[in-house]
Amino acid sequence: MPFLFQSILNGVLAGCIYALFAMGLTLIYGVLNFVNFAHGELIMWGAYFLYLVMEKPISLPLPFALAFSLFLTALLGTGMDRFVFRPLRHANPLTLLIAALGLSFLLRNGAQFFWGAEIRTYGFEIKRGFRFLEISITLNQIMIIFVTVVCISFVYLLFHRSRLGKSMRAVSDNLELARVVGIDSKRAIRFAWVIASILAGVGGILLALDTNLQPGMGLINLVKAFAATLLGGPGNLWGALWGGILIGLAENLGVLVISPGYKDAIAFGIMVFMLLIRPSVLFRRQE
Amino acid sequence: MDLFLHLCIMIAIYIIFALSLNLEVGYTGLFNFGHVAFFGIGAYTSALLTLHRVPFELSLLLALAMACLWGFLLSLPSLRLRGDYFGIATLGFGEIIRMVFQNEVWLTKGPMGLPGIPKPTLFSYRFATLHLYLSLVLAFTILTFLILRVILRSPFGRVLKAIREDEIAAATLGKNVLRFRIKSFVIGSLFAGLAGALWAHYTTFISPGDFTLLETILVLLIVVLGGKGTEWGPVLGAIVLIFFQESLRFLRLPAEWTRHLAPLQQMIFGGLLILLMIFRPEGLIREKGKILNAGDKGDQ
């Protein structure tokens, strides 16, 4: 029985990580209407940036290191938009997909170019978790949940209570109209990328803390992040959160009974099933 | 010379694979991200049957039949979903099928793979050497190209394009959109299965790792780079992409840099993709008479 609760907790934790990834993804999806296949690399670079600024010769202390690395990630994200996605603002989805793919190759191998394919860690000490009613949870894990909640609250407030948030939503609804009405779409878009990059960076750092650093780390979880994004619907942050958690839970509970070789299949199975029963998602082409 | 023959065989097989995806993505507008699953089904079916002494002619036919069958079965739930959702549902199915290849060890020997797949014998003629195999594959490639060309030039093909551009209009004209989509999907799956079977008999060893998402991405790239929705697009795309990827191997750097060479090659590849999409997204061959959408920069 305690195994069940532990699995549920593990599921929620895995789900939080997926959710953080999905939130950044869905933000861009919502504002710019495409799924950024290179998002995994943004996550990965976010984690590596922290590694970079913590190691010699830069060796920043932790709080500064965090801030600086997130800053660098935001720079990368806005850079991606400025140089790759902005020229393709009006291109068709397949073109965007392939450009994002190219970016993904570029960034992933770029990381390998600089750091090699060796696995690395931040070097923090491994500690046993706290035992609480037969369930174990570590400090890292508590932090993951805490950070996820903070992030989503913050982004939600930003989106729905601030002027910048309003302009982002306007842009996502209809870019041309937003421009016509005088909304500074460029600023709104840039802001969206900053937020998405920070979410990605935070997700990446947490993931690296929980596991380790390797150039492929973003790619592995990307597909699940996609699934969570689509499950929640474009631009729907809560949807991304619940989608992520649902997938995390389903995977962890499922593996208790079926062969773990099919673990990934669970995420897909759930997703397809949910999609098939939701009428809004079924065949009605929108142009 | 052997390397050249090898590349030609790979290109010919990928042409068939790309033509099949082109039918789905280029003509019918279906973003099938699980396409490699049918490649794999064709490969495994033909391999398993020939390993059990079933004659090649029959194995091949059964491989095609299996690919068709699964194409049909998967199309039923997937085609009820629109656009992006269809994409990820097919991606999901593709991955699930790969996991089946990997986990059902009793059937596919799982990750151990199937070694020793026999070379094909067609009407008691054994295609054992590279030259012979190339001629066999080329024959199939030409056959595929011609068959698909006939299909695409027929009224059926035109309806597919109409559906891609404006589904509602097509439906109003009395076309059963779903039926057409299913047919397109099934035909695409059949030829993907053909490509898979030919490939299995060429490499003589297949394992689940050959049928990953990366393969679908590669063939998608071929279709887009060559020019989707055109007849010769996939052909040109396969030739250019594979030659290009392999010619990057010949990019020599000074010895101290060799640790960095491989990722650098991949980085160049990624960078070029981006540039290509920005400057020439419609690919090498432009689609004729394409109905302009507001969202298509490529046709300006």
Added chain:
Amino acid sequence: MKKNLYRLSILMGVLFLITPLAAAQETIKIGAAFALSGSIAVYGEGFKKAVDLAVEEINAAGGLRGKKIEIIYEDNKSTPKDCVTAVRKLIAVDKVPIIFGPAGSSNFMAVAPVAQESKVVMISAQGAAPGLTKAGEYIFRVFPSDVLQGKGISDLCISLGYMEVPVMYVNNDWGLGLKNVFVENFKKAGGKVTDEIPYDDGKTDYRTELIRATKGSPKATVNLTYITSGSVMFKQAYEMGIKTQWICGSAAKAPKLVELAGKAVEGIIGTYPVFSQETKEYKTFRASWKKKYGDEKVPIFGEYNYDMVFITAKAIEKGGYTSDGIRRALFEVGKGYRGVTGDKTFDQDRGVGSEYGVWTVRDGQIVDYKK
């Protein structure tokens, strides 16, 4: 459009021509199809370091028959398909008589028939799958088959009194193959396997697999894991407070694992094809490594790759720079050859044998296990 095509073809033509021109010097070329990019690039990078070290030593000592050895590396991008292209290129374009094969049994098995057909010698320094050299008489390995290791793990469990264990394993050719041999031997010896849990390497969350495996708190759990998955798994197991005696295979015996997982791997036990670290050959190797690479850890299978280069060099000296010559010479030079990794006598299946020892992690170091 036409102009671009012209430009493109000229560029490609130039690129294709550069290689033969650059290779005009007189060197002894050996091919290597390693994973230098992609999912298992970490192995390929490691092997390259070991191979480079060996080549440097041989060249510094005068080379082979007066000529220097040059390794032509081709990236196999970690996929079987690209392995085939890499090998074909080495055979057809570089015309090497011998190739150092790729990591990963399915990668290696995909190219073995190609090498065999073209009558080119191919050696594996890390392939443990039992049927690896079946493709033909040109295929060799300097790493022992897992048929022996599976029995070794089973014997270890029994000798320590663990009669009921769950088995976790990486769901690929290595893990599955080793698991099968282990289970077979274990059952024959009267042991009971309580659960079999496959998992994918390179994932980020194994917590539930761990919970499932250690349901019922087994005294020992067999975990046939790699460094990547192992580092994450042991860390997560430690955090969750799972207490069981971990028993591993040779793929986890790496200083890198200890570096990544720290105290989480303290006390784990595993088997490995044993080679003493006390021999002269080993000590020379370590000194040499330190001189070139400083404090960098020796990558997994590094010693085997190092031996592979040396034994190849000897075979070329003896048999000449042709694949048939090398092939025959390998048997002769292998007999009684003591490399860093022990005796490299080739048996009739062109593999090598080995004793299996037991290792453990004590105080952050990998040492031999003594009960």
